[in-house]
Amino acid sequence: MSFDVFAQRFVGGKPADADGQVLRALIAPHLGRVEPETRFAELIFEDGTADLYSDDEPGTGFMVNHVSGRRAWDLIARVAAAGEMALFAPGVPTLIFSEAARAHLPAELADGAVVVASGADILRAIADG
Template sequence: MSFDVHVQRFVDGEAARADGTFVGALLAPHVARTDPNFDFAELRFDDGTADLYGIDDPGGGFMVNHVSSQQAWALLADVAVRAGMTVMPAGAAPMIATEAMRMHLPDGLAHQAVVVTSATDILRCLAEG
């Protein structure tokens, strides 16, 4: 899938930082290569790859695209659950890990958000459009 997926933490309706060291540690086992000129990392999994932009400071938010791996979706679900970040695929509802995160989303996103905790949840939401 080649659409952009933004991942960002929100607090009180505003973009906020997640723990960058923690988020980086979640991503690190999957980083196959980086290109500092583009703040880019190729993530590699047993079942495919994904491109990530924002690897230098993932706690400030990042974007993935060209996701060809169910394990990559599982990683995004894990980041949402463990780092309290919202997964926002282009053309789909924002995805939050808990109902408590809904009140922190910006105006206009809260009512659209769906709760996801796994790759299966994310893929189901993407299929539903």
């Protein structure tokens, strides 16, 4: 899928950093080509790839696009859940990985947020968008 999916952690309705060390550890086994000057990394999986864009510190949030295969979505779910991050995509409700995360979202995002637990859940939410 070629649209942009953004991940951001919130605390008290404000953007907040996630634990970048944990996120890097999850992402590292899938790193392919990395272009630090454009903050781009290609993630490689047995069944596809994904383009990842982030600051030097992935805990500040990230964006993925050109996601192919199901394993990439599984990693996105693991990373977002580990970072207590919400996912945002065009035409899709805000996706969160625990009901507790809803309390930290800005009010305008909290009401329609949907709790998901896996890459398959993310794909369903996108399809239902």
